[in-house]
Amino acid sequence: MSKRLWCLILSLGCCGLAMMPVAALPQADPGRLPPASINTTDAIARATWTYLSSPQTTANHLPYSWWSPTLSGGDYANPAEIGLYALAWLAAYDLRRPWSPSWAATEAEVTAVLNQLRTWQTGEQSHQPHGPNAYTNSVFYQWYWISWNPPVVGDNTGDNQLVPSVDNAWLAAALITIQEYARANGHPALAQKADAILSDMDFTLWYHPGSHRFSWGDVQNPQGGTLADYYSNENRIINFIARALGHLSADEFRLSLAALDAPSGTYNGITVEKMSWDGSYFTYAAPALFIRETHTTYGANTLLPANQAQIAYARDQGYTAWGLSDCYDVGNGGYVQQGAPPTARAGDPETRPGLVTPHASGLALITPLAGEALANLQTIATTFPCAYEADRGFRDSVMTNPSASDYGQCSARFSALAQEWLFLGLVNYENGFIWRYFYHHPGVLQAHREMYGGSSVYLPLVLRSNV
Template identity: 25%
Template sequence: MKIQFRRSLLAAAAVGAVLVSSSPYVPTLAAEDSAPAPAPATDTTAVLEGYAADTWASVDAMVVDRTGLPADNVGGRLKPGSRSTFTSPTNIGAYLWSTVAARDTGLIGAKDARKRMARTIATVGKLEKHEPSGQFYNWYDPRTREKLRVWPESGDEVQPFMSSVDNGWLATGLLLAARAEPAVADEADAIREDMDFGCYYNEAEGQGGQIRGGFWDEDFGDPVRVKGDYCGMGEDVWYTGHHYGAFNTEPRMASYLGIAEGQIPQKHYYGTFRTFPATDNCDWAWTEAPPTGEWRTYTAGGEDVDVFEGALDYRGMKVVPTWGGSMFEALMVPLFVPEETWGARSWGVNHPLYVQGQIEHGLEETDYGYWGFSPSNNPAGGYREYGVDALGLDGPGYTSDQERTDWEQPWEGCRDGEPAPTAADYGDGVVTPHASFLALRYAPEAAMENLANLREDFDAYGPGGFYDAVAVESGQVSKRYLSLDQGMVMAALGNALAGDDMRDYVTPGGLTEQVKPLMEQEVFGASPR
């Protein structure tokens, strides 16, 4: 029998509750007329400040003092011996922006923050990387700075790899640190400006070109990999067989940075799929559901690009899906880029709808009583992708429960499909708190209540803030802290408590000049009920 502790305040998370405020951004909670008066904003601020202080404790506990590099994760008691012995470019970027958020919210002093960032950036400057592209490898030992060739937990071989996604988040952290602290700006900018995201960009893919998942600089004999040199490095590398073809996914941050630096043409913004086009045949019937939408033409860098502005129907809403249906795919990027204000007719419509879809899945469709589905630690062990299957473009998508309850929707003329699952069909749903922090801007009251409920109803909160994930039927909790997930929490809290500081550091310059005009002209096919 399912645990059904909580099902309130759906209305407060409705599409009209999207919060797009001027700085300083602190969630303003609006209750229904029949509900008790909301708590004063100062009380909300105090709760967020408490979350920030505890979350920072976990971030700090992951850092190796000698190198300034964070571990990928740490045990729930924050003991140094429980730190992982591997880290990634994303983790390093997350530590840099978390340090700025901690400073800006008063958790650490300016001198401490400056010292921390300087140590980390100095170490990054010494890491082995792929010199022709300036891109960093995917895994390092945070204690020794060595590039990993053997996975420390299993002894398996690691094939050193340059990831477009991970390098995008490292570059974000370097950009933010340079803008936030002049003392580290020269060294941070030198590293970042050497990072060429055009090395992932394949102009021949799609209408405006797409980026590859990444590349290897050694030939490991995998026939699926594609040999090439997209940025004139002077030497071939071995690219992933896939491109990032879905638009509403977190790799778009790397795309934005490449466009901002002039390494990738502006037309690439329109080169990935909002959904695959609607056709009279079954070309795209392996995806989640038939799309609705229309073709529109936009101008980018003097070129016209045709875009199918598609959306998927979810519970009567039209939503531009992510790839797998998870929260961080949709909402990690707007921690740093004000998509919903720059793209009022695109992201400004879709982001709150996406949050509403996640809420309704957790509270109505499945009766879990809680919501917020995103890749996280699996409470039963390991790491897993969680999401709302129907909010993803991919047919199997990411599922929200341990049982992997999926729905193969019917597609007229292509597949019969099956009946939609009922709440009784879903099993042990897995909720991750970082998803609520990502939703804080768009559904503030629902996010605050969901977090409070998780903390009250489960053993979900420790000395470093919220543990990484909760299986809400069994009550099983993953009592670890992850650099990536805690970094998202710190960025959200920095924005909420320090006047959108994360965005204010990142967006001036190239992003505003090159990316904002692209967002301003686009009209998504998304719409509320």
């Protein structure tokens, strides 16, 4: 295998991140480690990848939104889950572990995903029982029924044909990373497929020039729904992607960021400079899988203290572990909002006090608290036998409140989005894979400079391999 070095030195926002002490939560007895120990990131990554690539949890090269060994259903997917699934294949291959997929398998799977997206987008798929599979041959709907052959958009009931801004933004971020990986590693056909989809996506569909805000979107109406209003809700990824793709001018981008609410709040002496609405951890950290925010003032003053507040709050409540972020409830329970203070909204940030999701720790791996995140994952796996399986990874949630009647119970579900976030967080922790390629895109670099300014940061080196 021949390799040549591509050095990527980019001018991005940069500032030091000070580590602040956080009181440790109770740790499990190391003697209780399962046979497939999770005391290494490789073991967690291998288990999570086994789930993501399993025939049981996929259909027609697309991921089940959720899968359960005891519940039926879940065989639908949204644009975010689909994009992150394709990206996870490249990330798994790039790790070059004994369990990593071959390039032939990776290329075939990613190509199949991109082909499906393109046939939906262009209308080339003649099977359209519920109408066009993409909105105006541009962006994608909320839910697709992936077990149909071929897969199609859900019927026009509920939110199946909602046109979601944030899920399309996650898809576009994944496509940019796939495109730049393919360009950097000599796979022009793959790059062209990703570029074709991106070129026809239009984020101005959601933009309101008068308020400089984006809509969340509504059924058959991207201008509908509420306006995305908080900086630390995940919606800032929409602003970033719209600018990176050239859909917003520099002035509009600046105004769109300034229009977002950014209230400050404090919990137990920990100040979060830009609070999210409900304190759900993914709203802070998920955009940072792509935008390298950990090395910005936002990372120092918001991401890091939000994580510290999570840990401190869980300790103060007497929970066995931390990780308060939206997830499925234990057993057959549905999706619930979970967060930790401080929050912009009034009232209790938890729907189910003590319900913890491992994906929060996966996302925290990209912060300076990676050590605490790994310890927390191990605590969850070793304290609660139902929470982790060596061939599937982590279930979506576990109840960690010792005073709860269902203490120690776990969700019946494994969630695609949670598994993808956890896996990609692990990969970024290991080698900066997403940042390494996302920032190859000149629009991404420009958007970062305009969003955070600053001096220089050195991203991971890019190695090109002949496969």
